Amino acid sequence: MAIAFVLNGTPVELDIDPDTPLLWALRDDLELTGTKYGCGIAQCGACRVLIDGVLTPACVTNVGSLEGAFVQTIEGLSPDRSHPVQQAWAEIDVPQCGYCQSGQIMSAVALLAETPNPTDDDIDAVMERNLCRCGTYPRIRAAIKRAAQISQAQ
Amino acid sequence: MTLELNRRRFLASAGVALVVPIAIPHVSFAQSVATQFNPYLRLEPDGIVTLFSPVSEMGQGTHTGHAQIVADELGVDISTIRISVPEQPAEPYRLIFGQMRSVGSFGIRSWIEPLRLASAQARTVLIEAAAQDWGVDAATLDTENGLVRSSDGARGASFAELLASASELRLPNAPTLRGFEGRRYVGEAVPRIDTPQKLDGSAVFGIDVRLPDMLFGAVRLSPTFGAEVARIDPSTASDARALVEVPGGAVVVADRWWTAKQMADGLDIEWGSSPHANVSSADLTAAMRAGLDQPEAPAAASRGDATGALEASAQVVEADYEVPFLAHAALEPIACVGQLRDGRCDVWMSTQGHDVVRVALEEATGLPASAIYIHTTFLGGAFGRKTHGEVAVEAVLASKAVEGRPVKVVWAREDDMRQGQYRPAMTARMRAALSTDGSVEAMHIRLSGPMMGREYSHITIEDGVDFFSHAVLLDQPYCETNFLLDHHEVTVPPSTCPWRAVSSSQNGFFLEAFADELAAAAGQDPIEWRRAQLADRPSHIAVLDSVARRSNWSSPLPGPNWGRGVAIVESYNSRVAQVVEVEMLDDIPVVRRVTLAIDCGEAINPGQVRAQMEGSIIDGLGPALRCQITLQNGGTVQGNYDDYPILRIPETPEIDIEIVNTGAPIGGVGEPGIPPLAPAVANAVFAATGQRRRVLPLAPDT
Numbered sequence: 126m127a128i129a130f131v132l133n134g135t136p137v138e139l140d141i142d143p144d145t146p147l148l149w150a151l152r153d154d155l156e157l158t159g160t161k162y163g164c165g166i167a168q169c170g171a172c173r174v175l176i177d178g179v180l181t182p183a184c185v186t187n188v189g190s191l192e193g194a195f196v197q198t199i200e201g202l203s204p205d206r207s208h209p210v211q212q213a214w215a216e217i218d219v220p221q222c223g224y225c226q227s228g229q230i231m232s233a234v235a236l237l238a239e240t241p242n243p244t245d246d247d248i249d250a251v252m253e254r255n256l257c258r259c260g261t262y263p264r265i266r267a268a269i270k271r272a273a274q275i276s277q278a279q
Numbered sequence: 280m281t282l283e284l285n286r287r288r289f290l291a292s293a294g295v296a297l298v299v300p301i302a303i304p305h306v307s308f309a310q311s312v313a314t315q316f317n318p319y320l321r322l323e324p325d326g327i328v329t330l331f332s333p334v335s336e337m338g339q340g341t342h343t344g345h346a347q348i349v350a351d352e353l354g355v356d357i358s359t360i361r362i363s364v365p366e367q368p369a370e371p372y373r374l375i376f377g378q379m380r381s382v383g384s385f386g387i388r389s390w391i392e393p394l395r396l397a398s399a400q401a402r403t404v405l406i407e408a409a410a411q412d413w414g415v416d417a418a419t420l421d422t423e424n425g426l427v428r429s430s431d432g433a434r435g436a437s438f439a440e441l442l443a444s445a446s447e448l449r450l451p452n453a454p455t456l457r458g459f460e461g462r463r464y465v466g467e468a469v470p471r472i473d474t475p476q477k478l479d480g481s482a483v484f485g486i487d488v489r490l491p492d493m494l495f496g497a498v499r500l501s502p503t504f505g506a507e508v509a510r511i512d513p514s515t516a517s518d519a520r521a522l523v524e525v526p527g528g529a530v531v532v533a534d535r536w537w538t539a540k541q542m543a544d545g546l547d548i549e550w551g552s553s554p555h556a557n558v559s560s561a562d563l564t565a566a567m568r569a570g571l572d573q574p575e576a577p578a579a580a581s582r583g584d585a586t587g588a589l590e591a592s593a594q595v596v597e598a599d600y601e602v603p604f605l606a607h608a609a610l611e612p613i614a615c616v617g618q619l620r621d622g623r624c625d626v627w628m629s630t631q632g633h634d635v636v637r638v639a640l641e642e643a644t645g646l647p648a649s650a651i652y653i654h655t656t657f658l659g660g661a662f663g664r665k666t667h668g669e670v671a672v673e674a675v676l677a678s679k680a681v682e683g684r685p686v687k688v689v690w691a692r693e694d695d696m697r698q699g700q701y702r703p704a705m706t707a708r709m710r711a712a713l714s715t716d717g718s719v720e721a722m723h724i725r726l727s728g729p730m731m732g733r734e735y736s737h738i739t740i741e742d743g744v745d746f747f748s749h750a751v752l753l754d755q756p757y758c759e760t761n762f763l764l765d766h767h768e769v770t771v772p773p774s775t776c777p778w779r780a781v782s783s784s785q786n787g788f789f790l791e792a793f794a795d796e797l798a799a800a801a802g803q804d805p806i807e808w809r810r811a812q813l814a815d816r817p818s819h820i821a822v823l824d825s826v827a828r829r830s831n832w833s834s835p836l837p838g839p840n841w842g843r844g845v846a847i848v849e850s851y852n853s854r855v856a857q858v859v860e861v862e863m864l865d866d867i868p869v870v871r872r873v874t875l876a877i878d879c880g881e882a883i884n885p886g887q888v889r890a891q892m893e894g895s896i897i898d899g900l901g902p903a904l905r906c907q908i909t910l911q912n913g914g915t916v917q918g919n920y921d922d923y924p925i926l927r928i929p930e931t932p933e934i935d936i937e938i939v940n941t942g943a944p945i946g947g948v949g950e951p952g953i954p955p956l957a958p959a960v961a962n963a964v965f966a967a968t969g970q971r972r973r974v975l976p977l978a979p980d981t
Contacts, residue, residue: 141535142537142538145535145537146537149535149536149537152487152536153495153535153536153537154535156489157480158480158483158486158487158489159479159480159481160480161484161486161610161611161659162486162612162689163610163611163612163692163920164692164919164920165691165692165919166692166919166920166921168919168920168921169610169920171610198480199479199480200479200480202479203479206475206478206479211478211479214474214478215470215474215475215478218470218471218474218886218890219474220338220471220473220474220477220478221338221339221340221890221894222337222338222609222610222611222657222658222659222660222661223338223473223476223477223482223657223659224484224609224610224611224659224660225610225659226477226478227480230478248928249928249929252928253927253928253929255928256610256920256925256927257610257897257928258608258609258610258660258662258898258925259338259660259894259898260893260894260895260896260897260898260926261890261893261894262897262926262928262931263893263931263934264890264893265928266928266931
């Protein structure tokens with residue numbers, strides 16, 4: 126039986142094994158490859174997406190649990206990289222290899238939705254689940270603070 | 280004129296585009312195998328300048344640097360530049376050792392002059408074309424923003440208008456290069472040209488490639504180094520599109536990766552025997568330690584009489600050091616899309632080792648190099664690991680098994696971490712004779728461990744020197760006379776592989792941790808002692824002075840359980856000094872602050888130099904503090920980020936960076952930030968505790 130949910134504002138139906146992790150459904154069935162595979166065990170954060178507004182690792186979330194859910198991925202953040210977090214990321218020139226950055230950006234979006242003016246501890250509490258082997262952490266921290274400013278000016 | 284012939288040949292196919300190939304100053308021993316001579320620069324009528332760059336973009340920022348160099352020398356806006364990596368390794372793209380690879384922090388320093396030359400050649404013929412058209416002296420014209428302009432501003436023409444006539448002109452062999460004054464891009468912290476794609480999920484990495492009709496492959500690889508498949512029960516993957524035996528394991532092909540992965544995990548495989556089946560890290564460490572006690576070993580460097588001088592000395596300092604295997608753990612796992620059909624082999628992958636992949640595919644397919652095409656994507660981190668071609672072979676063999684449909688093979692994280700290609704484990708015994716003023720009269724460094732150069736047939740080990748094992752130590756700056764570096768070789772089951780900074784990563788630790796012991800034995804401050812030994816090296820002194828000043832080296836620390844340590848290492852023709860402040864919490868070092876200075880000569884993009892230094896500190900802290908690969912029963916214990924815990928954001932220290940330019944030649948940037956980090960941390964731990972920790976990682980169980 127097909128599973129129906131809303132992906133980046135568009136209704137989708139998936140007729141696949143309900144045990145399939147959302148990560149692989151996104152990448153292989155729905156052809157949205159912005160959400161990345163890094164560990165498969167919710168350790169690296171590269172696959173973090175928003176499900177009903179809640180930051181969730183897609184690698185350990187089965188599609189069978191998504192009936193009627195609203196799923197947002199990096200591709201659905203803005204049509205033109207204009208989300209305040211994307212603006213701040215560009216301004217600070219955060220990415221190096223860039224592979225983890227979809228997850229980093231989605232985590233920052235979730236953080237700022239809950240906590241518009243995050244302290245360093247607030248940032249750590251959410252972002253510590255996202256690994257970056259290039260070591261862009263100082264710029265991520267700066268960009269989150271910048272994104273908070275951009276959001277408030279809007 | 281070969282250049283001229285090549286240029287005319289490609290002009291014919293390039294229409295009205297202006298195509299500028301390049302003469303590489305290196306003499307390469309490898310023969311060109313490409314069917315296409317890919318020009319370096321192609322100017323099109325739509326105003327786009329395409330640069331075929333031999334360097335992959337893996338986060339190090341080289342593509343942005345190349346775009347800056349070309350934009351300035353040619354006189355175009357950087358937004359008009361596109362960068363593409365050639366599909367076939369060819370002579371013009373090879374490094375000095377004859378390979379097309381993105382390694383060795385060569386990206387800028389090896390290519391800046393060829394890129395400037397090609398860009399200046401293009402600029403010169405565009406100006407000449409305008410000068411002839413307008414009947415004016417070329418010396419009165421210049422380029423800017425994709426236009427040729429007269430110095431009085433009266434006349435101007437776009438490059439596009441001039442392409443046809445410029446293409447007819449002979450390229451000058453020695454065009455005038457623009458000076459470094461008044462440049463628009465070089466020397467500025469220009470934003471990375473690839474940042475926009477990396478903000479919305481549109482950047483394509485090897486693991487993201489999707490082709491029509493593509494199938495997916497998951498691997499099941501040997502849990503023991505050196506074991507091959509003895510028998511597979513095919514009925515355990517009866518729903519697979521294909522089950523393909525590959526070196527060291529099998530690939531299961533299915534319509535979706537998750538399905539393939541489930542079947543690969545469920546395969547009933549009997550593995551053959553391996554000579555390494557009982558090997559553990561404890562055994563290897565014991566063998567390496569025994570090598571330190573051997574009376575003699577093959578010498579890599581020998582000057583004067585180190586042994587005699589050590590025997591005669593009144594003050595000898597001796598210490599043993601150890602480092603473990605390390606995995607690369609790039610966030611993007613090993614992956615490749617391969618296709619084999621109609622006598623042609625194509626791979627789409629995030630590779631930094633084009634010639635390595637080419638050779639692996641030649642051997643696997645029997646096809647000539649001219650039939651092999653490598654389509655390079657962005658690399659989701661690499662750090663040396665993505666020089667290899669195992670996954671390309673797997674993908675191509677899988678494609679062959681499904682009638683030439685493209686197959687994307689993706690390794691799981693555990694496959695990536697457990698299949699070797701590690702930074703070698705190594706031990707070192709450091710001995711030095713100190714004179715009364717603290718200078719080093721004699722030094723003997725004994726290494727005991729693998730020799731990575733054995734894995735690279737294109738670079739031989741000559742006269743005992745292995746550049747994959749002996750960097751930093753061969754030309755250590757502390758002992759001019761009576762120096763001996765020798766290496767007792769211990770072979771190890773896993774393949775070893777360059778890991779960011781290669782042997783400089785462990786040798787920098789050995790040398791600079793020991794230097795700290797020498798300073799202490801001499802009763803001198805660690806920075807003052809280094810200043811005295813390095814007095815005739817102005818770049819070393821400049822970076823040391825920078826970190827001493829900016830770290831407030833002599834100022835009090837917040838508490839008695841704090842310590843400051845220093846280290847300085849020259850690698851890849853750059854000098855990097857670091858001062859690390861640690862706070863000991865229950866015997867565990869917590870790194871609070873890192874002050875870094877680099878002299879890489881001219882910084883093409885200071886923003887990216889800083890990014891690489893920030894990244895090197897954070898990247899280096901995991902292995903300095905707690906990451907290691909250990910072996911048990913012939914296989915790897917660790918498998919994922921839960922037991923190979925690279926640094927997380929809350930642990931990021933305060934970081935201060937200064938770029939010091941003493942006018943030295945351009946040095947590398949991607950790797951030199953790594954080697955001083957671990958010894959500076961270890962030296963800070965000593966300063967805090969009075970105890971030396973000589974084994975990495977420093978706090979393994981945290």
